[in-house]
Amino acid sequence: MIKVRDLCFDYPGTRALDDVSFDIKAGNIIALVGPNGAGKTTLLRTLAALDQPVSGQILLDGKDISENPREVHQKLGYLSDFFGLYEELTVAQCLRFHAGSHGINSEDIAATVERAAQRLGLDDRLHQKAKELSRGLRQRLAIAQAIVHEPKILLLDEPASGLDPEARHALATLFCQLRDQGMTLLVSSHILTELEEYCSHMLMLRHGKLIAEDGVGQAENDRCDMQLTVVDDDGVMALLSACDGVLDVRYGDDQCICFSAPDDALKQHLLLKELIDQGVVVVSFKPRQTDMHRQYLDKVQQQERDIQTKAVEKNIGLDHKGQEA
Amino acid sequence: MIIRNPELLRNIWLEMTPHRLMSMPLLLGAYFFLLFVMGDYQFNHADAMQALSISALLTLVWGAHMTAESVLSEVRDNTWDAQRMSAMPAWRLVWGKLLGSSLFSWYGASICFLLFIAVNDFDAMHAVKIIFLYLMAGLLAQATSMLLALLYIRKKISLQRSHTLFFTLISAFTAWQFIAVAGKGAGTLNWFGLTFFTLEFTLMSLMAWLIWTWVGCHQLMRSELQTPNKIWMWFGFVLWSIVYLTGFVPLSEVVAVLPYIALSVSMLMTYSMLFSESKDPVAMGNLLRILMKKDWSQLQLVMPCWLMSMLLMVLAGLLLVLLGKPSAYVSIAPLGQALDYVSPMLVWTAILFVFRDICFVLWLNFSSQLKRPDLAAMLYLTISYTLLPLILSALNMDVVRMVLLPGKDAGAVGLVIAAAEVLLFFWLMRSRWQKHYARNGAEYGE
The missing domain is CATH 3.30.70 (Alpha-Beta Plaits)
Structure with missing residues (x-):
């Protein structure tokens, strides 16, 4: 469904994504993990065709997103980590605006709004203003806005940050429901226990590099x-x-x-x-218990070892050259 | 039609609340009633003009404030990405914002227009033209304000309320100039040998500038929606500006004066876009890479407007050197000055000074320390072009002035000094670029 090849993204003086390549298959929930500053948000924004990479290719259903980002936006929903709401509008107005802005016909808008509100459990709050909602409900409204046009793929950046355990659990249940309805979700977080509840695969980013692409808790090759x-x-x-x-x-x-x-x-x-x-x-x-946290730490340690090994090999090579000289 | 533009509909929900719909006529009604009572229970022509002034205040100031906010508040409140990911085409988003965010100001202005129509002393046609003038000026102020906001957000600098005020004031002042020119009287003016009444010509000019401003908003919105723009629209705007200004020159002098105007306009556009556009080092790296690959089709999508204007400036300079033989002291009314013969040496020196300034502005922009490099560059360049030459003149150090200003009598020495400055600032810019941004080796063509 999504193919990413050799993706590079730069901020002034910093390479935020370095040669990132991976595939995402339909109908999965994929965890995007890594420490703060690893490049998770940048990767999500690039996948959402909001920012342009320096090089590389992103294919969505075989089409290069850089060639027609507007078409891609119709297939995607994106929830930013610092999302905003139109505070003075009611829940119904917020959803109606987003449905309309995604090109849904005016005669279908009412039904679409109702469906999105029901999915997110907001149908009893349609006439409440966004500014009057609790944090958990605001998060739900933001997700409802992102999925109101029934996208194939939903990109979520730290969706559970600031939520209480009950709201987090409700969110996990919702993500599983969306997956069961055929949506593919890519969820970024650095809180691994939260992702373990619903993710089937994991992409690990560190210093802008993809260090692993694994199934969660799965054995590899027997x-x-x-x-x-x-x-x-x-x-x-x-x-x-x-x-x-x-x-x-x-x-x-x-x-x-x-x-x-x-x-x-x-x-x-x-x-x-x-x-x-x-x-x-x-x-x-x-x-060994292969929970997500352990899997992540193992990969990090493995990467550190690889770096050290390469450094040692480089030094040996230099010493050897020095001796020859 | 309204339902089909969700952005307009959203703005109507926010702007046209029942409370506001009641408060505006109440407020204006109370004020006009006061005028009515103070005028011995009748309205007069002065009251009609006051109504117009209030309409201008509402549309030029309040309306422009709202259209700038319609973009800036989206960025500030983190709702901009959702709009950028919507299916709305750029133009629908532009007019939804322009009309929707300023709708309340137009609601108030329409009440003022009604009073003006009812009590003015002008003949009907003149009154309609005046209302049209205020209407167009209001639209221009609002479009200009949105244009500035759209330009500004591309720089990705933190947004403050003061920016909205600044954009509002610039836009209102720009639009007011047209009202001021039209209000100077019932004179005439010549444009490409044709005689126009001032009011009619102002209205036509206003419409033309308004269309170009709308085009600008559309182009910037397209960029925000990740739809690449080709450079030809900007090229067309610069050419139109040159033609518009050339129209004020006596027909017999058009050929001789055209290169001067072309050079001045393209120079002005180079500076204005150099300070307005984002000079994101990553985008500059991308531009450099495309240039080195000689990928011309891609180049026309990423080329900044200042670079395009700079190339036009060089062409205009060449044209001036080849064709510019004006009869002495041609008067150019709108520029308010007379032109003397300009030596080719001075033309190239002036162009080299622009190159120097571009390198200087980029050098500051490539700094990782400066928070507002464009503002700093503007300050330093203003000092170097105004204060320092005055100080040097006062100290009788005219020779040193050649370092700061392209001197009329500097000749080849001035040219060499300017070239040396270009090399110096190019080297500084390149060094800073390599130090901070070209770490990724081949990506930047290093």
């Missing part, structure tokens, strides 16, 4: 992320790395040893047996 705790870890890393089918051996953030093993009970049993046979005192050996 493999399983394992966690090993031992009494003495001396030589265990090397031993594990030499074992058949074991990949990506590393220390986890809680000082246990993490690695990727085949997602097969028998193979895991044989691996544990081999470790014990080799004299390793095993305290625990279990699949």
Whole structure:
């Protein structure tokens, strides 16, 4: 549905998006995560054809959005993190204006407004002014405005910020309903627990780069992320790395040893047996919980390791050249 | 028709509330009743003119304030992105805002016009023309105000209420000039050898400028809606301005004076757009990349108006050097001055000074420290073109003045000095560019 290729976006002196590429399939809720300043808002604004990238391509249903951004706007709904409402207008007037401004026929507007209000649970507040609504209701009105024209894709930037837990849960339920009705949602946030409730996939941005594009909590290619705790870890890393089918051996953030093993009970049993046979005192050996938070931290750590490895390789290369010289 | 423009409908909801609909006639009615009582229970011609003045206050000042706010408040209140993502075409959004936001001021003005029609001493046709003049002036003030607001938001600088006041005052003053010219009397003037009554000519000029202002609003709104504009509209406006001003020159001198006017107008347009348009370093980088790729079709979509005007200025300079042999002291009424023969050396020196100023303005804009680089540039350039030359003259240091002003008698020395200044400021600009913005290597063609 959305294809992003080699997307770059610059602010003066800063590259906000650096060679970002990914695909989004229809009917999913995708989490866009990353720390503050990672480029999440910039990516959403660029996808919404509100800002123009320096280079790269965004295809929506196979069409380049830079060629006809107005057409794209009809297929998209976008809720900014700092959204505004027409405070003096009633809920019905706000929705009616947005329906009209998205080209909905005047004879269909009343029904469209009613449908959007019902979806968001605002049908009993149609005659209330926007300025009189609570924060949670304002958020709902803003979302209702963004979806009043029934877009295929909804882009939401920090939609739950400032909401109480009850309102957040209601929002999560709403997002799932919208997905079930065929909408694709891309939701940005840096509060991962909030996204876990409803997102099926995750895009991770850091320093403007896409560091991972994963399914939430999903095993990759019939493999399983394992966690090993031992009494003495001396030589265990090397031993594990030499074992058949074991990949990506590393220390986890809680000082246990993490690695990727085949997602097969028998193979895991044989691996544990081999470790014990080799004299390793095993305290625990279990699949690692792959919640969104852990997945994110793992990727961040992996990126840091990659950066360090590259830096070391570069230094070795420089030293080597220096010696040759 | 009204229902089909949601922006107009939204403005009607906001502006034409029952309370306001009642308060305006009550307020104006009370004031006019006071005039009626003070005039021994009858209206006179002076009351009719007062009604016109109030209408001007409502449409030129209040209306212009509202049209500027119709754009600035959207940005300030974070509703602009939603409008930019709507399906409304640019023109529908422009006229929905122009008419909708100023509707209340027109409601009041129409009451004033009714009183004017009822009590003025003019013949019917003249009265209609005067109302038409005030109507057009009101529309011009409102369109100008929106144009300035649309230009300003492209700079992405924080918006304050004072900006609305500033745009309102500029717009009202501009539109008032037409009313002032028309009010000077029942004289005539010549334009391309044709004789017009001042009022009629003012009305025609007003209409033409109004159309161009609407075109400007439309073009800027298109840009806001991510629809690229081609440069030909701006090119057309500059050409029209040149033709409009040339019309005031005696027919026999048109060919000789045209290059002067072309140079002056394109120079003025270069400066006005240089200070008005955004000089976003990223957009400048994009422009540079397109230039280096020689992608001409893309270039006409991203070329800033100041650059286009600058190219026209160079062409006009060339034309002036080749054709400009005016008979001495041609009088150009609207410019209020006489033209003497200008040496080619002075023309090129003046053009080099413009290049220098462009580099200087860009140099300041590429600074990461300055909050308002255009304002700073305007201040420094004003000082360097006015105060400093006066100080140098007072100190009998006329030779040094050549560094600050293109001197009439400077000749080749003046040209060399100007060229050296261009090189200096170009180097400064380029260095700052490379230091702050060209970190992304090949992206900027480095």
